[in-house]
């Protein structure tokens with residue numbers, strides 16, 4: 001069995017930076033992890049790129065040859081990826097062993113998480129190849145500065161979760177930029193009544209019913225829970241990684257094997 005994180009979230013939320021920090025953390029911890037670039041528009045990398053969508057298709061070529069703009073070209077590239085899963089992806093995956101751990105650095109275009117099904121099919125393909133997959137959704141901590149931004153961030157996150165149907169870990173990125181930690185703490189694992197009263201204060205009275213419905217929706221998916229991540233702190237990275245490992249049951253099989261071995265020895 002293989003293990004995979006699908007790193008998703010809005011443009012600029014810190015996905016690629018997270019991938020490179022995670023990579024460095026793993027190098028220091030002597031743990032093997034491979035980072036895959038799935039963003040056909042990416043140009044510079046702070047991590048060694050194990051697999052690269054740009055070897056399959058280049059955004060510049062698509063823009064030039066098809067005369068599409070940057071967003072249309074990106075969707076074209078991703079659809080090309082979708083159509084080549086059993087060719088390109090399978091061939092690339094052959095380079096990795098059973099226990100390998102892959103981290104997919106995705107593009108940030110919102111379309112990919114709302115109605116374009118490429119990532120869903122990508123994940124189905126990985127699962128079919130016996131990968132245990134977890135979605136890691138990054139939301140910029142600046143979204144926590146007020147309740148309306150928070151709800152909009154949650155709705156985008158929810159739409160991705162509904163589409164992907166994966167176990168997931170939500171991360172609040174760029175915690176180093178938060179000056180007043182107290183303001184953010186209220187949103188990390190918020191009480192629905194707190195959110196509703198904040199929202200009602202911000203919006204005109206005719207929105208009260210809508211606000212209630214929104215908070216109920218967000219709450220009933222019990223996804224309004226974020227793990228803060230401060231990349232300056234090793235312990236913060238370690239904690240986030242432990243949550244994700246737990247989610248994809250990484251390390252559990254190895255534990256079982258060690259336990260089985262001990263039992264055999266005991267029996268002798």
Ligand SMILES: Nc1nc2c(ncn2[C@@H]2O[C@H](COP(=O)(O)OP(=O)(O)OP(=O)(O)O)[C@@H](O)[C@H]2O)c(=O)[nH]1
Nearest residue numbers: 010011012013014015016017107108174176177231
């Ligand atoms: N202060 C601070 N800045 C960060 C952090 N993570 C990312 N950034 C900055 O935020 C910007 C976007 O970061 P990226 O890692 O490229 O974000 P991304 O989600 O990969 O962006 P796209 O691939 O374009 O969707 C860059 O200027 C980063 O330097 C962080 O933890 N703290």
Ligand SMILES: [Mg+2]
Nearest residue numbers: 015016039106
């Ligand atoms: Mg990126």
